[in-house]
Amino acid sequence: KNEVEQSPQNLTAQEGEFITINCSYSVGISALHWLQQHPGGGIVSLFMLSSGKKKHGRLIATINIQEKHSSLHITASHPRDSAVYICAGLKTSYDKVIFGPGTSLSVIP
Amino acid sequence: DAGVTQSPTHLIKTRGQQVTLRCSPKSGHDTVSWYQQALGQGPQFIFQYYEEEERQRGNFPDRFSGHQFPNYSSELNVNALLLGDSALYLCASRRSVGEQYFGPGTRLTVT
Numbered sequence: 001k002n003e004v005e006q007s008p009q010n011l012t013a014q015e016g017e018f019i020t021i022n023c024s025y026s027v028g029i030s031a032l033h034w035l036q037q038h039p040g041g042g043i044v045s046l047f048m049l050s051s052g053k054k055k056h057g058r059l060i061a062t063i064n065i066q067e068k069h070s071s072l073h074i075t076a077s078h079p080r081d082s083a084v085y086i087c088a089g090l091k092t093s094y095d096k097v098i099f100g101p102g103t104s105l106s107v108i109p
Numbered sequence: 110d111a112g113v114t115q116s117p118t119h120l121i122k123t124r125g126q127q128v129t130l131r132c133s134p135k136s137g138h139d140t141v142s143w144y145q146q147a148l149g150q151g152p153q154f155i156f157q158y159y160e161e162e163e164r165q166r167g168n169f170p171d172r173f174s175g176h177q178f179p180n181y182s183s184e185l186n187v188n189a190l191l192l193g194d195s196a197l198y199l200c201a202s203r204r205s206v207g208e209q210y211f212g213p214g215t216r217l218t219v220t
Contacts, residue, residue, distance in 0.1 A: 033209060042213035043152070043199060086151065090209075096165065097142070097201075097209060099151045 003029065004089045004100035012106045019074040021103045023087030030092040032070045034061050037102075038083045046072070048090075077107045113138075113202050113212035121218045122190050130185040130215045134202030140164075141183040142209070143175060144199040152199055158183050159205075187217075195219045 003026045013019050023032065031050040037043045047054045047061040049070060054061050058077075063070040074081055087100040114133045122128050134141050140159045144152035154167035158177035177183045181202075187194055200212040 043211040045210055048208035102151055
């Protein structure tokens with residue numbers, strides 16, 4: 001079992017839809033990064049969460065520590081949101097970042 | 110603050126050659142990590158530098174080596190390049206404890 005898992009693997013949405021990407025993680029991970037990577041591009045850090053909820057523009061990230069689950073929400077999705085979204089866990093004891101497999105999002109006009 | 114910067118952005122080398130990639134961390138960051146991302150794959154951890162020393166290393170051969178300078182900038186060196194070394198090389202920096210910021214990456218193509 002991977003230490004960080006994501007669902008769905010692929011997601012296609014119509015412009016304007018509300019999008020949710022889920023991430024579950026294992027014991028020992030103390031914080032989560034949500035990252036965005038456009039095709040052929042570098043990685044952009046969207047959020048780092050260890051508790052609660054963060055919001056930036058149309059992006060919202062939540063984390064439930066008891067359930068070891070985090071979600072990334074995109075409101076009013078736009079074609080420019082099309083990218084791979086990666087959930088990455090920070091394993092404090094080993095000071096390592098464990099990457100999830102990524103969710104490939106395509107937003108259609 | 111320019112954030113994490115990497116150079117060069119693109120690089121083409123031939124098999125057997127050596128390459129050096131450079132990373133400047135975000136201002137105030139002292140820890141630098143390097144990742145290799147093959148096409149269609151997730152990033153794989155290469156190593157991490159802190160206080161000019163390699164603190165952790167992933168499952169990469171000794172052909173991959175690095176260095177961190179007193180100003181916290183870092184280099185990744187790869188010797189005896191193989192075709193399979195073609196990838197996007199990502200640098201990330203953070204403070205001792207904190208959010209990790211990624212650079213734009215260096216796209217290395219080995220022919």
